[in-house]
Amino acid sequence: MHNYHKIVSPWKRTDPKSKTVNTEVFSDEYIEMLKDIKWIGTEKIDGENLNFYYDGNHVSYCGHTERSDFSGEKKAWLDALITPEFESIFEQVFGEKEAMIHGELLGPKIQSNLYDVSDFKFYAFDIYNKTDNVFWKQEVVDIYAKQFGFERAPLVATGTIDEIAAIVKSAPASKLNPK
Numbered sequence: 307m308h309n310y311h312k313i314v315s316p317w318k319r320t321d322p323k324s325k326t327v328n329t330e331v332f333s334d335e336y337i338e339m340l341k342d343i344k345w346i347g348t349e350k351i352d353g354e355n356l357n358f359y360y361d362g363n364h365v366s367y368c369g370h371t372e373r374s375d376f377s378g379e380k381k382a383w384l385d386a387l388i389t390p391e392f393e394s395i396f397e398q399v400f401g402e403k404e405a406m407i408h409g410e411l412l413g414p415k416i417q418s419n420l421y422d423v424s425d426f427k428f429y430a431f432d433i434y435n436k437t438d439n440v441f442w443k444q445e446v447v448d449i450y451a452k453q454f455g456f457e458r459a460p461l462v463a464t465g466t467i468d469e470i471a472a473i474v475k476s477a478p479a480s481k482l483n484p485k
């Protein structure tokens with residue numbers, strides 16, 4: 307299995323108890339070294355973390371941790387999704403290589419159903435080829451998410467960290483929930 311590691315906030319908080327950051331002070335020396343490269347930002351989707359794991363033969367699913375609970379309607383939806391046809395798409399895409407598709411599940415009773423969806427919907431944001439230890443480029447994620455019948459987490463911005471910060475500070479409307 308592969309745990310999806312969240313990227314730390316690029317900046318230090320003004321106060322440990324606050325969500326406000328100081329955009330003049332980086333939180334990590336590695337992020338500071340990478341501040342001028344092109345970053346890609348996707349919309350922060352308030353759903354439930356879901357990962358599809360392919361071991362080279364079969365597909366399973368898991369949450370962010372081993373303790374994640376997929377029960378009731380979610381479990382029924384996920385179990386119905388993993389058909390022989392669904393697994394054959396994984397086989398066509400990955401062959402015998404281990405891989406994970408990381409994303410967010412939206413639907414009834416998930417985060418108060420912020421997006422007002424009537425059924426479950428999966429938004430992929432990363433594909434990880436575990437065998438080769440590589441994350442796929444975002445353009446490729448978009449292509450394959452559609453092949454699996456998934457949505458792609460909407461791209462919000464590309465640019466340096468400072469350029470993306472300026473976009474985020476302008477409070478753009480959600481692409482999924484433009485309310």
